[in-house]
Amino acid sequence: MPGKIIDRYDHVPVTKEDLDWAELITLDLSEYEKPGGKQALVKKLEHAVRHVGFFYVKNFxxxxxxxDRQFALGREFYALPLEEKLKYHNADDLVKGEYNGYRPAGHRIxxxxxxxxxxxxxxxKFDGFHQRQQPAVLSDNITEIEAFSRKCHTEVVEKLLRLFAILLELDDEEQLVRDHQYDVRGEDHLxxxxxxxxxxEENKKVGSLYSPGHTDLGTVTLLFRQPVAALQILNSEGDWKWVxxxxxTITINTCDALxxxxxxxxxxxxxxxxxxxADQAHVDxxxxLYFARPNNHIVLDPIANSPLLNRLGLTQNVFTELGQHLTTEQWVKVRQTQQQRRNRDVKVSHDGKYTYGSKDLEILPGLDAKVYN
Incomplete structure (x- = not known):
């Protein structure tokens, strides 16, 4: 039997509101293979990754x-009845830091x-270590989903990793690529x-936020163009700007493991x-997104053979300062366990400041997650 025919995905119109937009650079990846192209891209990228953490890529x-086919598949999944989606949800897994599959709305206060x-x-990611049942609308299209997942990695993530290696003055620009191999066990996911x-009324009670200010835990996050304006970044001056x-383009942000x-x-x-x-507030x-992370066995200590890091004295991080030498697998588990924890009722002030209960933000003894509001 052929699978269900998936209708084309039509994006909603962009906002007409005059928002305070962030000024972000755009990397043109068509320059990547040209002579001197990678070096030119690194020069453009350096300020963005050291001071902003956000940029766009095009021609990827x-x-x-x-x-749009992935947006259509996402739309079809969310159109399923809740009881069908819940077949792919396991609340006990979330408690243990296992985050693949479905998480319903309302899991946290x-x-x-x-x-x-x-x-x-x-x-x-399709590395052979994460076998999972998928709903029919996705399993019928799983070959195409895998192809898209792999293209995110090879066409975007690996190219960025080589640029980061050049920035770090590593002798071998494949060093970070080897630490992020798609077919080696890791926690990347679409x-x-x-x-x-x-x-x-509900929005007002939570400071007009869907999600408070935070950082992602991996290497880079890829956000495919989303016309409903909602993403904001905190710039170096401490101001929130709309993206x-x-x-x-794809919007890229750099993350905790990097x-x-x-x-x-x-x-x-x-x-x-x-x-x-206002003109999009009624729209779901x-x-x-695609989340890239180092392979599970990689220890998240500062890269020891980077001439740039050694010259700048950047030989410690928040983990090593606590005497911790976490692998990616360990870091993902403790961070996801904290993120998925059913927190106590968080208080939000009239001006949008969030106050959490004791231990709600603890990742490890001595290391708490930060909420930026």
């Missing part, structure tokens, strides 16, 4: 049709008694993410998800 060899409005479906529109949905590997040189970007502007927001 994944067609808009391929991207966002603040002032309001539960989160986010559904997540994570598809682990995500379909759904934010349900909320009432103005514009630019045609034909910050650890570079002794803090590369900034783990601080971002949050705000309620959309669907996202397609």
């Amino acid at each position: 060899n994944i067609s808009q049709e391929e991207v 966002l603040g002032n008694g309001i539960k989160d409005n986010v559904q997540v479906y994570n598809i682990p 995500r379909y993410m759904h934010y349900a529109a909320r009432s103005a 514009r949905p630019q045609d034909g 910050t650890a590997l570079t002794g803090g040189l590369i900034k783990s970007s601080v971002h949050r998800v705000h309620t959309p502007p 927001r669907l996202g397609v």
